[in-house]
Amino acid sequence: MTALPSATALPPTRRAVLRGLGAGVVAGVLGGCGARGGPALALPQDPQATATPDLVDLARLDPRLRLDIRYATPANFMGRVLYPVSRAVAQRPVAEALSKVQTRAEAAGYGLLIFDAYRPWRITKAMWDQTPPEKREFVADPRTGSRHNRGCSIDLSLHRGGVEVTMPSPYDDFTPAAYRSNTAAPPQALALSRMLEGWMVAEGFAPLPNEWWHYDWAEWRRYPVMDVPLEDVTAG
Numbered sequence: 001m002t003a004l005p006s007a008t009a010l011p012p013t014r015r016a017v018l019r020g021l022g023a024g025v026v027a028g029v030l031g032g033c034g035a036r037g038g039p040a041l042a043l044p045q046d047p048q049a050t051a052t053p054d055l056v057d058l059a060r061l062d063p064r065l066r067l068d069i070r071y072a073t074p075a076n077f078m079g080r081v082l083y084p085v086s087r088a089v090a091q092r093p094v095a096e097a098l099s100k101v102q103t104r105a106e107a108a109g110y111g112l113l114i115f116d117a118y119r120p121w122r123i124t125k126a127m128w129d130q131t132p133p134e135k136r137e138f139v140a141d142p143r144t145g146s147r148h149n150r151g152c153s154i155d156l157s158l159h160r161g162g163v164e165v166t167m168p169s170p171y172d173d174f175t176p177a178a179y180r181s182n183t184a185a186p187p188q189a190l191a192l193s194r195m196l197e198g199w200m201v202a203e204g205f206a207p208l209p210n211e212w213w214h215y216d217w218a219e220w221r222r223y224p225v226m227d228v229p230l231e232d233v234t235a236g
């Protein structure tokens with residue numbers, strides 16, 4: 001009887017493969033999207049995405065960053081656990097810029113509270129499939145993928161002394177209250193949102209108009225859409 005490779009033998013193999021190839025290709029192989037029945041929807045391939053993915057663990061890169069990974073709990077708009085691990089990973093330049101934002105926030109007496117960062121493509125697809133059409137302005141179309149799938153978007157808020165501040169709406173509130181153009185929110189909430197926006201923009205992030213919590217790294221287009229499960233990312 002031939003011994004099967006143990007589960008612990010898999011990660012180094014996967015790591016080696018990830019280093020050797022573009023992650024979009026690897027994700028297609030590892031993800032097996034559409035292989036479990038139903039119409040196959042291919043992982044989007046972007047010819048402009050020529051950078052080699054270099055995902056890093058935010059908490060490891062900068063332990064000052066606080067995490068509140070809502071998709072690792074049922075406390076999200078889907079009402080169920082989507083991530084098997086509570087992790088935040090992003091491409092290295094994104095993470096390094098976020099660390100600089102943390103420094104800016106600290107100087108003002110605040111800290112960053114991270115809700116989400118890299119999101120595997122299969123999760124984006126599940127969100128799309130399970131969101132009513134009239135609410136889909138808030139979720140990415142899996143045919144193009146999300147900038148979160150590229151490890152280039154960050155969903156975040158601020159905390160003060162460990163207490164989450166009040167922003168113009170709750171996270172993932174899929175109503176116009178989440179728009180940056182919402183001026184009906186309490187002045188203090190609007191001021192905090194604008195303050196965070198100023199720091200993020202100063203470090204190279206672009207704010208999304210209809211979600212106060214969402215920011216895209218300016219050079220997101222250089223990175224491919226990825227589908228490596230969060231628990232399999234061997235981020236440094």
Ligand SMILES: [Zn+2]
Pocket residue numbers: 116148153154155213214215
């Ligand atoms: Zn987002």
